[in-house]
Amino acid sequence: DAGVIQSPRHEVTEMGQEVTLRCKPISGHDYLFWYRQTMMRGLELLIYFNNNVPIDDSGMPEDRFSAKMPNASFSTLKIQPSEPRDSAVYFCASSLRNEAFFGQGTRLTVV
């Protein structure tokens, strides 16, 4: 398996634009997580899914953020409208048991 695949690796967008980050988890994993890495908060859990169902989205910072998992092999994290303070590295991870496997992340810059 190629591991968790995220796209794009880098995204630069203007404030107010919609941004969509994509993730393909490892096949067979039943948990999928979205994290945001910042200097202040480290790896911050935004939302996670179990068997494609959102379980806990309490980490989503605002209504501007939304996430979907239409099937077991794909998830998106959308920010609409984007703001400069959303600039960070966003990681997707998947898990089957007691270990999360991370993608390489998407570095988002909102100017």
Added chain:
Amino acid sequence: DQQVKQNSPSLSVQEGRISILNCDYTNSMFDYFLWYKKYPAEGPTFLISISSIKDKNEDGRFTVFLNKSAKHLSLHIVPSQPGDSAVYFCAASPNPHTTGNQFYFGTGTSLTVIP
């Protein structure tokens, strides 16, 4: 509120010496603890873990110690090597059989091993 805390943002150690990275947590429901290592421009990768039924787990040069009463764990790397230079994240998870499989991470400690 940060449930997993790494109070040292950075640490420098001489090659061959011991590196000790510390982590504190606040949630008594956490039952499983992990350390991840992250190189620049890469995602975090799993390093070592420990269940709450143990107080020590060793894997080669890496040992994790857990003190449940103090809600504290530490990662020891001995001997430290320049290739160990990376950001280390501590993570905790509640009992996956009762509350799901979420992982909570600390803010990370950047380790530099000086040759």
